[in-house]
Amino acid sequence: MTEPRWIxxxxxxxxEELDAVGPxxxxxxxxxxxxxxxxGVTTLAREPGPxxxxxxxxxxxxxxxxxxxxxxIVLFPGGRGTRPLMRDDAMLDWVRDRQTRASLxxxxxxxxxxxxxxxxxxxRPATTHHxxxxxxxxxxxxxxxxxxxxxxxxxxxxxxxxVSAGIDMALHLVVRLAGEDRAREVRRGIQYxxxxxx
Amino acid sequence: MTEPRWIxxxxxxxxEELDAVGPxxxxxxxxxxxxxxxxGVTTLAREPGPxxxxxxxxxxxxxxxxxxxxxxIVLFPGGRGTRPLMRDDAMLDWVRDRQTRASLxxxxxxxxxxxxxxxxxxxRPATTHHxxxxxxxxxxxxxxxxxxxxxxxxxxxxxxxxVSAGIDMALHLVVRLAGEDRAREVRRGIQYxxxxxx
Numbered sequence: 001m002t003e004p005r006w007i008x009x010x011x012x013x014x015x016e017e018l019d020a021v022g023p024x025x026x027x028x029x030x031x032x033x034x035x036x037x038x039x040g041v042t043t044l045a046r047e048p049g050p051x052x053x054x055x056x057x058x059x060x061x062x063x064x065x066x067x068x069x070x071x072x073i074v075l076f077p078g079g080r081g082t083r084p085l086m087r088d089d090a091m092l093d094w095v096r097d098r099q100t101r102a103s104l105x106x107x108x109x110x111x112x113x114x115x116x117x118x119x120x121x122x123x124r125p126a127t128t129h130h131x132x133x134x135x136x137x138x139x140x141x142x143x144x145x146x147x148x149x150x151x152x153x154x155x156x157x158x159x160x161x162x163v164s165a166g167i168d169m170a171l172h173l174v175v176r177l178a179g180e181d182r183a184r185e186v187r188r189g190i191q192y193x194x195x196x197x198x
Numbered sequence: 199m200t201e202p203r204w205i206x207x208x209x210x211x212x213x214e215e216l217d218a219v220g221p222x223x224x225x226x227x228x229x230x231x232x233x234x235x236x237x238g239v240t241t242l243a244r245e246p247g248p249x250x251x252x253x254x255x256x257x258x259x260x261x262x263x264x265x266x267x268x269x270x271i272v273l274f275p276g277g278r279g280t281r282p283l284m285r286d287d288a289m290l291d292w293v294r295d296r297q298t299r300a301s302l303x304x305x306x307x308x309x310x311x312x313x314x315x316x317x318x319x320x321x322r323p324a325t326t327h328h329x330x331x332x333x334x335x336x337x338x339x340x341x342x343x344x345x346x347x348x349x350x351x352x353x354x355x356x357x358x359x360x361v362s363a364g365i366d367m368a369l370h371l372v373v374r375l376a377g378e379d380r381a382r383e384v385r386r387g388i389q390y391x392x393x394x395x396x
Contacts, residue, residue: 018223018388021255024363025216028253043255046346050258055226057219057241059257060248109389130389150393162389163223165367183396190216191307191328191360194392195348197370198381 003030004040005072007173010161011045011061014081016086017053018163019108023075026170030186035097037178044068046091054079065094073173074098077166078109086139088135095120105157106173108166112159116140120157127152129162167192201268202229202238205371209243209259210289212279215251217306221273228376228384235376241376242266244289248261252277263292268302269371271371272296275364276327284315284337293318304356304371306364314338318355325350327360365390 007027009020025161027041045051045061052058063069076095088139095118099105107115112128115121116139117176127145128136137145146152151160151169153176160169171192173174199356205225207218218241225239243249243259250256258358269295275292283289294318297303305313310326314337323342326334335343340357344350349358349367351374358367385391 004312016223017219017226021215021219024255025214025253028215029254032253055223055224055230056260057222058258058260060258062254062256128385150391162387164388164390164392167362168395169391175395181395187394187396188328189360190362190391192362192394193348194362194390194394195366196385196390196392197366198378198385 002038003036003069004035006069007031007073007075008038008040008063008068008071009041009043009075010077011043011051011059012081012085013052014054014079015051015077016079016109016163017055017057019077019079019111019166022164022167022169023108025190026167026186029189030174031187034178034182037182039072053186055083069096071102073104073106074102074109074134076111076114077107078111078113078162079108079164082110082113085114091188092118103156106169107159107163108169109160112136113139115159116158116195121159124154124157125152126154126159127161128159130160131170200236200237200281201267202233205229205237205239205268205271205273205274206261206266206269207239207241208275209241209249209257210279210283212252212277213249213275214277214307214361215255216251217275217277217309217364218251220362220365221306221368222370223388224336224365224372224384227387228372228380231387232376232380235380240266245391250270252279269296269300271302271304272300273308274303274305274312276305276309276311280308280311283312287391290316301354304367305357306334306367307358307360310334311337313355313357314341319357322355323350324352324355325359351369
């Protein structure tokens with residue numbers, strides 16, 4: 001067995017639960033059913049120990065920043081915890097450093113605000129939660145904010161809209177990395193045939 | 199402040215991550231934005247300490263069975279961890295006892311297998327993950343298995359289809375408990391306008 005290419009979901013205090021766990025479900029379903037595709041998914045946080053999410057759920061990261069395997073893809077969730085990170089030089093340096101080493105940086109919801117603050121979205125198209133579009137523009141006025149997209153794939157950076165949009169973005173990732181048939185299989189596995197009752 | 203009516207999401211080894219966290223996001227968004235509606239949502243497990251979900255994520259429950267506040271609504275996720283619970287007399291007794299005290303028992307995915315094993319679904323319509331419909335019938339042949347429904351609302355018991363169907367079921371719960379406008383607001387909050395790319 002060769003080491004998989006790792007997709008790392010970043011956990012931090014105040015991350016929005018579904019921003020992380022929606023993509024986690026899609027990517028873990030895929031990579032655990034099909035290790036032969038060559039990818040794995042994990043979670044990481046700065047420090048060991050429980051991380052408290054935006055709505056109060058507590059998760060234990062699988063790795064710390066210091067000892068996580070090299071990441072091929074980074075996924076940054078949103079949530080109110082992103083706001084202090086926009087002024088957190090150590091985190092912004094970490095994001096910039098990861099971009100130079102990873103093949104793909106992805107975000108869900110207001111995770112893109114952290115990428116914007118780190119300069120990753122300069123002159124690029126990007127999106128975020130519908131309630132934070134102006135905040136994204138303010139963080140970096142060169143961003144071509146897309147208010148309508150479910151996710152924006154700009155090659156080596158993908159940003160997505162709010163919360164549940166991360167599920168669609170993660171399925172798009174499976175399409176990119178393993179093809180449409182595989183993504184359809186994952187969609188069927190998690191029975192993602194949404195019928196919102198309102 | 200009067201004590202809210204509590205909705206309790208049961209965590210157990212091998213529960214499927216999105217089965218629990220999808221409804222959690224919907225219900226936590228609602229109850230934290232609108233405490234005046236009189237509901238709160240929490241998580242519970244038999245024992246304190248981390249619970250390892252089906253895909254390997256670890257969560258810390260907010261309560262143990264022994265000290266959780268009285269629950270008005272129980273939500274039982276699915277996942278491969280449900281299979282041992284179908285033969286776990288202490289858990290089945292706990293489920294039966296909760297049914298006598300709660301106003302509503304709900305499940306996501308193969309959570310309904312545990313309800314079936316406990317006798318809660320006798321002569322009732324119910325559903326589960328598309329891959330476990332036969333298993334549901336086998337667990338209790340009197341169940342009127344609905345293979346097509348996203349969720350089945352049978353009054354004091356609601357069962358839903360696989361994994362992501364829990365998000366739709368949770369929105370339906372908000373409709374029942376707080377009305378369509380509120381559910382629409384929550385849907386907008388979590389930007390649940392699904393556009394699966396495949």
